[in-house]
Amino acid sequence: MDMRSLLRTLEHATLRDIALVSLADALVGASFGAISVSGGLPLWVPTALSVLVFAGGSQFAAVGVVLSGGGALAAVATGLVLNARLLPFGFAVADVLQGPWWKRLCGAQLLTDESAAFVLRQHEPRRRRAAFWVCGISLFVVWNVAVLLGGLAGGLIGNTDALGLDAAFPAVLLALVLPSLADRGTRTAAVVGAVVAVAATPFVPAGLPVLLALAGLPFAGRPGVRADAEAAPGEPELAAAAVKEDVR
């Protein structure tokens, strides 16, 4: 399985979409590195998080918690709740990660919202496999290089707020989550959760508000008749919906 044959397997449009998503993630990764370092963390923290955790949302959340004075365990808990969605994604793309055990173990680290979503847009097994590896490797390289460069720059920039970098991350998250809010139950739960989180922020330790947002879950109701009717069983709706919409 060499990279060149993987690239040949994919259509031009898919490769272009993967490149666009990689570019966007590079911007976000650089913001992450710069914000972490200019906020006072040593360079190894964003770098290690990016290589070992490799999940942007939880990295921002964890660093956000500690930079606003929260405890390390609150940061870990927030990250782990956020990343729980990778569990169903793993089941959804399990078919592309067959083969020797070491390949499965390495491939698992490349599982992200984006790579799962690209797999779900392909139907033919060879293309599913190619989409996973090309997207996964591309994002892993681009993300880690961008975080490192951003971290190095963050030491020089000092004030990342002047560049508006603090708005980049919520902006990307919003773009990612927007399509999944088409489902009314999800939307209601999310709005209730967001109100709870923002209202709680002045009063509870950093990191907790986002977890308290889960109080909105009961408002989601039963699995939507609408969304599930069209999705094949086992598709992670969020990632699929996300990339279907914004990569176009």
Add this chain to the structure above:
Amino acid sequence: MMPLYAVLLLAAGTYAYRVVGPLLGHRLVLSERLRHLLAVAAAVLLVALVATGALTQGHGFAGWARPAGVLVAGVLAWRRAPFPVVVVAGAATAAVLRLSGVG
């Protein structure tokens, strides 16, 4: 401060989520209800992160520039603008507002 053990804990837990599916994919099937719950929980957490990330800093209000930038990005994302455009427009809006004196 983020100690090394915290980084490793988060990394190990995250990897565990990732690897269960590929290792057990054929032997274990998540119920449709659980899948749905995890998908909604992810969306709820992401929206809460957007809201608190856009509006708050520490225990207080983040100022107007950041939420304005996120709002511009949200509108562009909703209009299906390409991802990189969304990010740059959001950051640029916040930067320009600050440059012109908006907090």
